[in-house]
């Protein structure tokens with residue numbers, strides 16, 4: 579059983595967060611969730627689902643939800659051991675703040691902690707196009723050991739639905755944490 583922190587920001591792609599949390603819990607892992615203020619708004623807009631209700635309805639003792647301004651949360655400290663952190667989707671605002679070490683909300687602080695402790699940290703950055711500022715901040719994160727997984731479909735797998743595309747991305751994210759899953763199919767050649 580792994581313990582994974584999953585952050586969500588106000589970037590488009592809330593469904594990636596939803597699928598990640600559902601899959602981790604389904605597989606029996608412990609999940610610590612933190613959502614930015616805008617994440618909750620975009621989640622409701624994109625999925626027609628209230629973020630708090632979604633978490634509540636998961637009805638899992640393995641799900642822990644922290645408030646974005648709760649710096650007393652366990653995940654704000656490096657002494658709380660985890661197996662890593664995923665931010666899905668990650669806005670350019672949050673990318674910039676993490677790259678500059680602002681630590682001014684719990685999600686950004688938790689990412690700062692994971693990076694300083696050299697733990698696996700994966701972000702799914704969502705913006706199009708990327709500006710030079712975005713790319714410089716992403717480079718800073720990559721050079722700090724962050725695994726950058728853009729939500730780019732593997733078209734060669736011939737996805738039929740949005741869910742197929744999301745599963746590919748989430749499967750790849752879980753692979754990075756060595757979490758067995760059946761979401762991502764591997765290319766087996768032709």
Ligand SMILES: Cc1cc2nc3c(=O)[nH]c(=O)nc-3n(C[C@H](O)[C@H](O)[C@H](O)COP(=O)(O)O)c2cc1C
Nearest residue numbers: 587588589590614616617620669670671672704705
């Ligand atoms: C519907 C919607 C979609 C958005 N999509 C993106 C996006 O894909 N990428 C991004 O960087 N910002 C996006 N934004 C803007 C962010 O929500 C905004 O920059 C916010 O300040 C991010 O703050 P946070 O990182 O604390 O969540 C979107 C906003 C809305 C309302």
